[in-house]
Each structure stands twice: as C-alpha cells, then as structure tokens.
Amino acid sequence: MESGDAKPMNHYELLTGLLINLLVILIVILLLNFHFLSRNKVHKVHMKPLSLYLISSFLMILSLGLSVQLEDGFLYDLRFIPFLLGGIYGGTRVLPWLAATMIAIRVPMLGEGLAITAIIAIVFTMVILYLRPKLMTKALRVRVYSYTAVSFVYSILSLWIPAMIFDFGKPSSFAIYSAVLTGSTFFVYYLCEIIRTIHILQLKSIKYEKMQVVSHLAASMSHEVRNPLTTVKGFLQLINEDPSNITNNKVLSEVAVSEIDRATEVINQYLNFARPHPELEEEIAIRDEINRSKEIIMPLAVKKGIILKANILHHHSIMGDPNKLQQILINVMKNGLEAMESGGTLRIFSYLEERKVIIVINDTGIGMTKEQLMRLGEPYFSMKGKNGTGLGMMTVFQLVEGMKGTIKVLSKPGKGTSVIMSFPTYQKEQKEHTPKQTTEVRSSLH
Incomplete structure (x- = not known):
C-alpha cells in the first residue's frame, strides 16, 4: 500500500485488481515450481538463493505494476506474498536482499509512504527470520496458519499506520485488502508446499519400488538357489560317508548334478532379466522358429494329454536373436501347458498386420483374474505357487521389449489365456498378408 495521485475506484474494481495480481503470481509460481522440480531428481527439494531472489524480486516488481489505486491516492498490491515466500525458502541469504x-x-515514487515501506520491510524481515527456524520442524498445518497470521498482521499494519498518519479511513477497503492478502497467502503457500511434498513423495515412491524389486529378486534367488545347493551338500556328505558304495553314489551324484543344473538355470534366468536386449541381431524366420519351439515342447504336451496346434499364415521374418525368441516362445508355451492340468488345447497363431508380425499363443487353461493380470511379470509372482519364481514371464516381457516388440495378455478365469506378441517385420521381406486370414485368426481368440 502506497500513497500517490489516483482516480476513485470502487470496491469491485479493487477486488478484481487484487485477484488479477493473485492470478499472475500463481501462474508464475506454478510454472517455476514445475520447471525446477522436473529437473530435481533428489529427495530434498532445493533452489539456489540467487534464483530464488531473482524470482521473488520479479514478482514483487510485477505486483507493484499491477497495484490498485484507491481514492485519496493509496496503492494496494500483493507484493508481500513473494517477499514472504522468498524469506521462507531462502532464509538469511535471500530475505535481507528482498x-x-x-x-x-x-x-522512484517518493512521498510519505517510502518511510512506511522501509519500516514495514525491516520489521517483517526480522519477524520472518525469527519465526522461520522455529516453524521448520512443525507440521504443515502449523506452518501455513502461522505464515498466514503474519500476512494478516502485515495487512493490518500496512493500512492502519498510513490511516493514522494521513487521516484516511475506509473500513470496507481495509477489509477487502486484508481478506484478499491473507487468503492469497494461505492459498499460495499451501499450494507450494503441496507441490513440493507430492514431488518428494513421488521420488521416494520410485526409490521404494526399486528397492522392492531388489528385495523380491534377492528373496527369489535365495529361495531357488539355496534348495538345490542344500540337496547337493547333503548328497556329497552321503557319498563321503560311504565312498565304496559305487551304485548308490552314482545315483546320488546324478541327482546332485541335476540339482546344480536347476540352480544354473535359475541364475541364467536372472542374467536374461538383467541383460534383456538381444546380443545377436539377425534375420529370424518366424515359421521355422515356431515349428522348432513346437517340437521342443511337444513331448511335454503329449505327456499332459494336451493337443498342440500351430497355424502360421505368412513367411515373413523379424530381426533379433533366434535363441532369445525361442526362449520367449518356450516360456509362454510352457506356461500355457502348465495352466491346463486336465488336458486342453494349446494353439499358436502367427499372421501379418500393418507391417508387424503377430504371434498369438492361446491356451484353454484356468485363466487369470484382472488382479493377477496386473501383477503378471513381477518378480516372485507366479501362478504355480511354491514351484514358480515369476522369472519366466518377467524375462519374456524384457526380451520382447529388447527385440522392439510389444506384448499383451488377455485372460478370463476358467476360459484360458491369450498372449499376443507383436514384432516389426524384417524390412527386406515382401508384404504377404490377406485380411481374410487375419480376421479368421482374430475371431478364434477369446
């Protein structure tokens, strides 16, 4: 609030002018918050004192430019808000300069109001510096109410003192200015704190999720590797106790070797997850690779009484590592077989759609709920109970992504599951695709 020559202005225009001032401050603060927080990747939000000073000074000058002139020549603005925020977040390194x-x-405006401005600036600098360290450890609600009270006291003093000196009194104007400044301080400071708090919580949440993945992987590896190692240790002790029993020791050593192979397989799955991108890039004939994977999985299907069908509607190729693609296909097909305890049909489709090779593996097993689908691919989440680690599907997701493909899983309890994978076609291949075939394949999916 300052003095000077001005034309009369009614209370509606006073309120409108102050709200426009508030809107400009909010826009600048929101944009700057998002700018600085998006660049900040640590859990403690910090802004350099110089940046804070320049921003607060800019807002104070902007507020003065948007000041509202009342009758008898007084100017009202919201420059105290950036002054207060700069003091709260900048402390002794910023506030005296503000x-x-x-x-x-x-x-430049001179007049009697210059002395009043100087006195109020010095007094509230000392007040903020006194309160700031005491409120830093308090709850958000206490801080917001305390600084709002400071703003209210400022609004009273910045009006009451000039009114006493210049014999000016308009209670309604005082009330409007005081209410807008106090309410604006509450809203702006609370908004800044909420934005900062949400940003910090997001960073902590990301860190927590990473730690959760590590803990799941550690627990899974410990569980899966310890069991075969314990078995090997026990068998070696038995062999050592009776080295002359060749027949029995041969059986024990074979079991021990198989357990070591199982532990090696678990470790390989972890390595595939850690290095999902194919190391080898070459042309892969989809028809040949699906037929090869089908032959590998066929004995297990026959053993379980499951019918295995393949329908490949093209001769196109993709780029990638054939061994990795085979691992993807076998993992998904094996999961489909294990989901059909009492027999069923496992179908493999492949067709071309919009220059992409689509591979669909469909089973008629127990299916999954929406909640289970959402967790599919998480480490240590498996539909096999204690017999599964969840590493198989986790590796599948990573390998498909590494081959620049996408994967989608559709499932309903009791009706089976469809795993749909899409890969870019090999560019040198000629387009061969009939819409009729694609329609037939789609209609066969549930």
Whole structure:
C-alpha cells in the first residue's frame, strides 16, 4: 500500500485488481515450481538463493505494476506474498536482499509512504527470520496458519499506520485488502508446499519400488538357489560317508548334478532379466522358429494329454536373436501347458498386420483374474505357487521389449489365456498378408 495521485475506484474494481495480481503470481509460481522440480531428481527439494531472489524480486516488481489505486491516492498490491515466500525458502541469504529490493522499487515514487515501506520491510524481515527456524520442524498445518497470521498482521499494519498518519479511513477497503492478502497467502503457500511434498513423495515412491524389486529378486534367488545347493551338500556328505558304495553314489551324484543344473538355470534366468536386449541381431524366420519351439515342447504336451496346434499364415521374418525368441516362445508355451492340468488345447497363431508380425499363443487353461493380470511379470509372482519364481514371464516381457516388440495378455478365469506378441517385420521381406486370414485368426481368440 502506497500513497500517490489516483482516480476513485470502487470496491469491485479493487477486488478484481487484487485477484488479477493473485492470478499472475500463481501462474508464475506454478510454472517455476514445475520447471525446477522436473529437473530435481533428489529427495530434498532445493533452489539456489540467487534464483530464488531473482524470482521473488520479479514478482514483487510485477505486483507493484499491477497495484490498485484507491481514492485519496493509496496503492494496494500483493507484493508481500513473494517477499514472504522468498524469506521462507531462502532464509538469511535471500530475505535481507528482498527487503532492500522492496524499499528500492518504492524509491522512484517518493512521498510519505517510502518511510512506511522501509519500516514495514525491516520489521517483517526480522519477524520472518525469527519465526522461520522455529516453524521448520512443525507440521504443515502449523506452518501455513502461522505464515498466514503474519500476512494478516502485515495487512493490518500496512493500512492502519498510513490511516493514522494521513487521516484516511475506509473500513470496507481495509477489509477487502486484508481478506484478499491473507487468503492469497494461505492459498499460495499451501499450494507450494503441496507441490513440493507430492514431488518428494513421488521420488521416494520410485526409490521404494526399486528397492522392492531388489528385495523380491534377492528373496527369489535365495529361495531357488539355496534348495538345490542344500540337496547337493547333503548328497556329497552321503557319498563321503560311504565312498565304496559305487551304485548308490552314482545315483546320488546324478541327482546332485541335476540339482546344480536347476540352480544354473535359475541364475541364467536372472542374467536374461538383467541383460534383456538381444546380443545377436539377425534375420529370424518366424515359421521355422515356431515349428522348432513346437517340437521342443511337444513331448511335454503329449505327456499332459494336451493337443498342440500351430497355424502360421505368412513367411515373413523379424530381426533379433533366434535363441532369445525361442526362449520367449518356450516360456509362454510352457506356461500355457502348465495352466491346463486336465488336458486342453494349446494353439499358436502367427499372421501379418500393418507391417508387424503377430504371434498369438492361446491356451484353454484356468485363466487369470484382472488382479493377477496386473501383477503378471513381477518378480516372485507366479501362478504355480511354491514351484514358480515369476522369472519366466518377467524375462519374456524384457526380451520382447529388447527385440522392439510389444506384448499383451488377455485372460478370463476358467476360459484360458491369450498372449499376443507383436514384432516389426524384417524390412527386406515382401508384404504377404490377406485380411481374410487375419480376421479368421482374430475371431478364434477369446
């Protein structure tokens, strides 16, 4: 609030002018918050004192430019809000300079209000510096209410003192200015704190999720590797106790070797997850690779009484590592077989759609709920109970992504599951695709 020559302005225009001032402050603060927080990747939000000073000074000058002139020549603005925020977040390294700036931008206007501005700036600099360390450890609600009270006291003093000196009194104007400044301080400071708090919580949540993945992987590896190693240790002890029993020791050693192979397989799955991108890039004939994987999985299907059908509607190729693609296909097909305890049909489709090779593996097994689908691919989540680690599907997701493909899983309890994978076609291949075939394949999916 300052003095000077002005035309009369009614209370509606006073309220409108102050709200426009508030809107400009909010827009600038929101944009700057998002800018600085998006660049900040640590859990403690920090802004350099110089940046904070320049931003606060800019907002104070902007607020003065948007000041509202009342009858009898008084100017009302919301420059105290950036002054207060700069003091809260900048402390002793910013606030004294902001006080000097507040006085300096008032100097060109001169008049009796200059002395009042200087006194108020110095007084509230000391008040904020006194309260800041005491409120830093308090709850958000206490901080917001305390700084809002400071703003209310400022609104009273910045009006009451000039009114006493210049014999000016308009209670309704005082009330409007005080209410807008106090409410604006509450809203702006609370908004800044909420934005900062949400950003910090997001960073902590990301860190927590990473730690959860590590803990799941550690627990899974410990569980899966310890069991075969314990078996090997026990068998070696038995062999050592009776080295002359060749027949029995041969059986024990074979079991021990098989357990070591199982532990090696678990470790290989972890390595595939850690290095999902194919190391080899070459042309892969989809028809040949699906037939090869079908032959590998066929004995297990026959053993379980499951019918295995393949329908490949093209001769196109993709780029990638054939061994990795085979691992993807076998893992998905094996999961489909294990989901059909009492027999069923496992179908493999492949067709071309919009220059992409689509591979669909469909089973008629127990299916999955929406909640289970959402967790599919998480480490240590498996539909096999204690017999599964979840590493198989986790590796499948990673390998498909590494081959620049996408994967989608559709499932309903009791009706089976469809795993749909899409890969870019090999560019040198000629387009061969009939819409009729694609329609037939789609209609066969549930």
